[in-house]
Amino acid sequence: MENPLLSAIAFNADGLVPCIAQQHDTGEVLMMAWMNRDAVAETLSTGRVCYYSRSRRGLWRKGETSGQVQTLKELRLDCDGDTLLALVDQLGVACHTGRRSCFYQAEREGELVAITAPEISPDKLYGH
Amino acid sequence: MENPLLSAIAFNADGLVPCIAQQHDTGEVLMMAWMNRDAVAETLSTGRVCYYSRSRRGLWRKGETSGQVQTLKELRLDCDGDTLLALVDQLGVACHTGRRSCFYQAEREGELVAITAPEISPDKLYGH
Numbered sequence: 631m632e633n634p635l636l637s638a639i640a641f642n643a644d645g646l647v648p649c650i651a652q653q654h655d656t657g658e659v660l661m662m663a664w665m666n667r668d669a670v671a672e673t674l675s676t677g678r679v680c681y682y683s684r685s686r687r688g689l690w691r692k693g694e695t696s697g698q699v700q701t702l703k704e705l706r707l708d709c710d711g712d713t714l715l716a717l718v719d720q721l722g723v724a725c726h727t728g729r730r731s732c733f734y735q736a737e738r739e740g741e742l743v744a745i746t747a748p749e750i751s752p753d754k755l756y757g758h
Numbered sequence: 759m760e761n762p763l764l765s766a767i768a769f770n771a772d773g774l775v776p777c778i779a780q781q782h783d784t785g786e787v788l789m790m791a792w793m794n795r796d797a798v799a800e801t802l803s804t805g806r807v808c809y810y811s812r813s814r815r816g817l818w819r820k821g822e823t824s825g826q827v828q829t830l831k832e833l834r835l836d837c838d839g840d841t842l843l844a845l846v847d848q849l850g851v852a853c854h855t856g857r858r859s860c861f862y863q864a865e866r867e868g869e870l871v872a873i874t875a876p877e878i879s880p881d882k883l884y885g886h
Contacts, residue, residue, distance in 0.1 A: 635864070650778055707863040709862070734837070736835070741762055
């Protein structure tokens, strides 16, 4: 029997649903990415968050290359069934720039600036 | 001169960008909705969050009908420039069901259930 949450998701015309990742204890919003049906199913069955990469057109097991995995604490669905909120435990950093959160660009004094610094260099993160 | 954050947004093929609303002090993720260029511009200029309703095909000034407005504290853009995070002060409830957050569906003992109760009835919210 299919998972009841999976059955309730209203995937878009491309078969995708946006998923917001939030650090379960601090409340920090880490990133937003997309999932297809297989990604949601894998996330629920393994407890490791798996997205769908629209550029690579395939499953994107978060942390597979960087080691910065997301352990699922709870998956929630919104009122319309078309957006997911994943409460996760993020190991290290969520952003490919080496920052904890992807949401680091904001306006300061008329300019768009990075309001947080990388915690680790992308070179180190991806082993180049 | 256009706002530097607005200029940096990578809108999708439909001219839209997803925006996550988070209560600025508690960290609660309230909802996710879409914005077009005009909605972002209005949000930045008025300090009241305005989305774009895909069903109504027009600007959706959050709280216009229900009174449950969102005051903008800060608008942040993610690393790829294709998702916004709005730190807001939500008056009352964000969800049309009368719940504080739209993300209230989760699995409990094999069933999809509502994990929070409405704080106000939708009838009262929309004055029916």
